Amino acid sequence: MAELPKKRVLSGIQPSGTLHIGNYFGMMRPAIALQAENECFYFIADYHALTQTPDPAELRERVLGVAVDFLACGLDPERTVFFRQSDVPQVQELAWVLSCITPVGLLERCHSYKDKIARGISPNHGLFSYPVLMAADILLYGSHLVPVGRDQKQHLEVTRDLAVRFNQRYGPTLVVPDALIQEATAVVPGTDGQKMSKSYGNTIEIFADAKKTRKRIMRIVTDSTPVEAPKDPERCTVFALYRLFAGPAETAALRERYLAGGMGYGEAKQMLFEKYCSYFGPFRERREELVRQPDHVERILQQGARRARAVASQTLEAVKKAVGLA
Ligand code: ADP
Ligand code: TRP
DSSP: OOOOOOOEEEEEEOOSSOOBHHHIIIIIHHHHHGGGTSEEEEEEOHHHHGGGOOOHHHHHHHHHHHHHHHHHTTOOTTTSEEEEGGGOTHHHHHHHHHHTTOOHHHHHTOHHHHHHHHTTOOOOHHHHHHHHHHHHHHHHTTOSEEEOOGGGHHHHHHHHHHHHHHHHHHOSOSOOOEEEOOGGGSSOBOTTSSBOOGGGTOOOBSSSOHHHHHHHHHTOOOOOOOTTSOOOGGGOHHHHHHHHHSOHHHHHHHHHHHHHOOOOHHHHHHHHHHHHHHHHHHHHHHHHHHHTOHHHHHHHHHHHHHHHHHHHHHHHHHHHHHHTOO
């Protein structure tokens, strides 16, 4: 039987802070798992991070930090094209072409933009057109699948909308991608029970030191059910996080203990902390090695960028031809 053609998978992550377990379970772990069977393109969205006008030295450092963390968690640069967004400037040309078919109303309806304004951030044009650049990221590589957490769903809808519009106006040129959102990890809760996010200060970092992490886990908000009483695992953030790390049998065992009563939340938190340590322990060791080799990490990104530019140039050429440029 002929082998099925590989799917092209793409995702990006902003270097806007320290990576947390919401990023890991929502995006990084699914992305890493897809490497075995697909042709993957993963990148660090430094152009997108500019919408927050970060300190230049800090931005540069964070890009390398995210690269190290992603590699430590299992991204394989031999299989996967791993690169820095700004090393492929073709994405900006495509973003402009897409901008010219993007209705302003489509961007005005984006939740992520509206949420930022509601939080008092004064919006720059980059923040407004963020989804157009994201669409360009995805369409430039002819991506079929985009693994992300649920918060990115609407941005994927914008991307699909723009690809369809483009193809209708200029003829079939762009691949219309699908979001890949895994139900079980689509929204990882933070220590306060809301969606875990850098902007909410409720994160558990992947690589923070163990003492600090233990403190944060011990501060996870729980209800005031007394120790003896039965507890509802489905409404408990500690349980929701534990099941991300544990296998089905361990999850079922903890569920039983919640329902039986007689276990305090402190004990569940300690179990969660131990799982966190054993899960990320091996990644931590790999990370320590990578931190000592920034030149090696930079070479990986440069090699990825060369491979990415080769694909990007082809799409861009087809797009320019289709619209009447060049
Ligand atoms: P943050 O909200 O902390 O700024 P980002 O927007 O940088 O995180 O997200 C990077 C990736 O991680 C995206 O694919 C996003 O959907 C995913 N992600 C972020 N937070 C969560 C979460 N709490 N649960 C599931 N996925 C998440
Ligand atoms: N907007 C995404 C986030 O904040 C990052 C991103 C940029 C992205 N371009 C992308 C994700 C393309 C997937 C595909 O998490």
